[in-house]
Amino acid sequence: MTDRTDIFDSIATQVAPFNKKGVALTEATTFAGDLEWDSLTVMDFVAAIEDEFDIIITMNMQAEIETVGQLVDAVAKLKTA
Template structure:
């Protein structure tokens, strides 16, 4: 699965969590731009894990601050 396909699927998943309708780019911050709290992050990560049949560790979650980093990380995990 290429990055563009992963990006497209994650964009569909993020819609219900994007309460303010922020235009999501690779530089969009989950904490600052989207204002995700810890519960929202857990729900969003669970949705991604279910969609792609992957596990995102707590350490990986801590390193991912922006949307583009998430797409890159998921793309790498799906390619393994």
């Protein structure tokens, strides 16, 4: 089973090409506020995360994920489901 640190590191790698402002990532980093992503960037990023972890993130789940930490939790939950 993949632990939170591994998931965070993989997510950080996926964030890098989209992190135009060079924001330092923490679990509290927000996608809309800190990274200033628009909806198109979010959709591209979600597709990258789904491919990386071989999961499906529903639209309802996406609406609830605001921070990197919440995404780590969601990926961990989906990987064990």
